[in-house]
Amino acid sequence: MGDTPLLEVTDLVRHFPFREVQGLRMVKANVRAVDGVGFTVSQGQTLGLVGESGCGKSTTARLVTRLDTPTSGRIVFEGRDITFLKESRLREIRRDIQMIFQDPYSSLNPRHTIGSILTTPLKVHGLHKGREKQRVKELLELVGLNPEHINRYPSEFSGGQRQRIGIARALAVEPKLIIADEPVSALDVSIQAQVMNLLAKLRDDFGLAFIFVAHDLGVVRHFCDQVAVMYLGKIVEYGDRHGIYERAEHPYTQALLSAAPDINVARGIAPKERIRLVGDVPSPIDPPSGCRFRTRCWKAQEICATQEPPLIASTNDQQSTGGRERGVHLQACHFPEVKTDILAEVETPA
Amino acid sequence: MSAAIADQLPDATQGEAHHSGDVVLDVKDLSIAFPTEEGVVRAVSNLTYQARLGRTLAIVGESGSGKSVSSMAVLGLHNMKRTRITGSIKLDGEELVGAPQSTFQRIRSRQVAMVFQDPQSSLHPFYKIGDQIAEAYRTHHRVSRAVGRARAVEMLDRVGIPNPKRRAKQYPHEFSGGMRQRAMIALGLVNNPKLLIADEPTTALDVTVQAQILDLINDLRKEFGSGVVLITHDLAVVAETADDIVVMYAGRLVEKGDAKEVLAHPAHPYTYGLLQSLPSPTEEQEELKAIKGAPPSLLALPPGCSFHPRCTFKDLVGERCWTEVPEWRAAPGLANRQIRCHLEDPVGAIAADEEANRG
Numbered sequence: 001m002g003d004t005p006l007l008e009v010t011d012l013v014r015h016f017p018f019r020e021v022q023g024l025r026m027v028k029a030n031v032r033a034v035d036g037v038g039f040t041v042s043q044g045q046t047l048g049l050v051g052e053s054g055c056g057k058s059t060t061a062r063l064v065t066r067l068d069t070p071t072s073g074r075i076v077f078e079g080r081d082i083t084f085l086k087e088s089r090l091r092e093i094r095r096d097i098q099m100i101f102q103d104p105y106s107s108l109n110p111r112h113t114i115g116s117i118l119t120t121p122l123k124v125h126g127l128h129k130g131r132e133k134q135r136v137k138e139l140l141e142l143v144g145l146n147p148e149h150i151n152r153y154p155s156e157f158s159g160g161q162r163q164r165i166g167i168a169r170a171l172a173v174e175p176k177l178i179i180a181d182e183p184v185s186a187l188d189v190s191i192q193a194q195v196m197n198l199l200a201k202l203r204d205d206f207g208l209a210f211i212f213v214a215h216d217l218g219v220v221r222h223f224c225d226q227v228a229v230m231y232l233g234k235i236v237e238y239g240d241r242h243g244i245y246e247r248a249e250h251p252y253t254q255a256l257l258s259a260a261p262d263i264n265v266a267r268g269i270a271p272k273e274r275i276r277l278v279g280d281v282p283s284p285i286d287p288p289s290g291c292r293f294r295t296r297c298w299k300a301q302e303i304c305a306t307q308e309p310p311l312i313a314s315t316n317d318q319q320s321t322g323g324r325e326r327g328v329h330l331q332a333c334h335f336p337e338v339k340t341d342i343l344a345e346v347e348t349p350a
Numbered sequence: 351m352s353a354a355i356a357d358q359l360p361d362a363t364q365g366e367a368h369h370s371g372d373v374v375l376d377v378k379d380l381s382i383a384f385p386t387e388e389g390v391v392r393a394v395s396n397l398t399y400q401a402r403l404g405r406t407l408a409i410v411g412e413s414g415s416g417k418s419v420s421s422m423a424v425l426g427l428h429n430m431k432r433t434r435i436t437g438s439i440k441l442d443g444e445e446l447v448g449a450p451q452s453t454f455q456r457i458r459s460r461q462v463a464m465v466f467q468d469p470q471s472s473l474h475p476f477y478k479i480g481d482q483i484a485e486a487y488r489t490h491h492r493v494s495r496a497v498g499r500a501r502a503v504e505m506l507d508r509v510g511i512p513n514p515k516r517r518a519k520q521y522p523h524e525f526s527g528g529m530r531q532r533a534m535i536a537l538g539l540v541n542n543p544k545l546l547i548a549d550e551p552t553t554a555l556d557v558t559v560q561a562q563i564l565d566l567i568n569d570l571r572k573e574f575g576s577g578v579v580l581i582t583h584d585l586a587v588v589a590e591t592a593d594d595i596v597v598m599y600a601g602r603l604v605e606k607g608d609a610k611e612v613l614a615h616p617a618h619p620y621t622y623g624l625l626q627s628l629p630s631p632t633e634e635q636e637e638l639k640a641i642k643g644a645p646p647s648l649l650a651l652p653p654g655c656s657f658h659p660r661c662t663f664k665d666l667v668g669e670r671c672w673t674e675v676p677e678w679r680a681a682p683g684l685a686n687r688q689i690r691c692h693l694e695d696p697v698g699a700i701a702a703d704e705e706a707n708r709g
Contacts, residue, residue, distance in 0.1 A: 194641075261560075264589070266588075277558045280526040
């Protein structure tokens, strides 16, 4: 590396204030959706944000695209601070940062034709003047749709095709960074793979950087170079794909990985030892003191309630990385430990 | 709970004994169609399967494959003025196709209960959780309010809701998603039904909570001895929870057999394609092996095999694939497996394809 990263996020915070009646008093409180999140994304790199609902992964994605404004923190894109960029100047970054949404039904205007949906970003940014229609046809071809369908409406397309339109719209302005918020979770299994392949191809062809928000751990593993695991508004573990999936150190990451059902059970491979978390994620209005995961953690001790574990470089390094160079691996736990027994790689029988 | 009330409560595991292995739901040649302005939507065609007590049957398919529509017919949830149902659905020997509403009112909850995908919209927001469960119990049992309430608390306790007495007095919005789904399951099991139909019960839940709910359904099935029909699109969930599997495509059955065997060695090109398209949990792949194309419209099913436009094996058979609907037959060379495919040697063809992919 050495050169400046494409995107640098430091200590990002987003609190949603609200008022609540408590007894006879009106009390001000905050939903602490994102509470001190930091990461970097380099050109052509893919960062996966995983976690359960309410962990702040979607809010983080919206903050980076500046669809929402952070409470505090810093977002630097190509060396330029865009954290509190004025609304009137947001258009400048929108050309470089685009978003793909989860729901291909509600994210396309049903009264606009595909042509008009895809021409709008070109007109807004004054691109391909005079040959917009030509460009739209190229875009449709790029995402695997028939360019002759330019005059059709979204309702005439299936879910997978609509998601392709959403992808074409994001690509229209030739962005450098795409934020994809659960881009395949609303699609059928057989269609998911098609869209994932399309995204991977576009990433490689155009050198796009991605922030990929998803709850499906298999999909993230397939697509992402770096993975950040979030819990209650914070990153609890960060590392490259191998580090997270094979050598996770944070108990929450281990629980998340072991909770995912495994198709290999059908192939006669004994199911992984399950870590069963008790209860639900606590409310982000009043997160637990110290480590936020301690209320569901089987390792929790006194220090976990009093001291918040910082996100620091892992100390369990250099153990059998299979000859791979070990990248940055950060974790936030007082008692980190690689539990290879539950994350042991399962072998596919020949 | 007072002793007098406790005496009146039957032990949930008692009641009519459930004999493990008995057929509880026998669906034969079921077809469901919805006439619309644009034509007839053939949601389900010639569906045949059986669910047994003490076992979990997974119905797998993509959206529009007919998996939910067929289960709704078991509970009589279709508007009969707009639905054409033919064939036979026998629940514990009783014919349900063409049965009057009174029959369904009698069997719902008592014989068969359903857990829906979205617990938020399937519980009544204005009534307390405990009252909703008590109501379901008292509809089928002539007991006092107090007994009904005690039964509700007992059920909440059974599904692992902490502090059930206090929770029974709360409203659905005061429950988290996972807790709400537990309450739905309590509601479903309150009358000790012989069959529990769970329609995507964990799709709306987070993965750590999903694991809890699947464990719960499994434990309760063992304890109560009911049959479970699990409708899902998630093959990994099937691998871990189901005994038997039926795979549906465009309203038709395409494969049926033992769940683990089908997932390990699929014999129908669609099942094989679905499994191939999943990202491998162990190997890193450059590209996912997607099934090309999209499922057909139920208004205009392709002639012959509905899957042929997307099938990569059709060249091995040829014309029959697009002229003739394959018959439902035993898969050659496999015990306890049925498929709907023209391939002469589906197992061999799929093995050859796997080999080619590896090489």
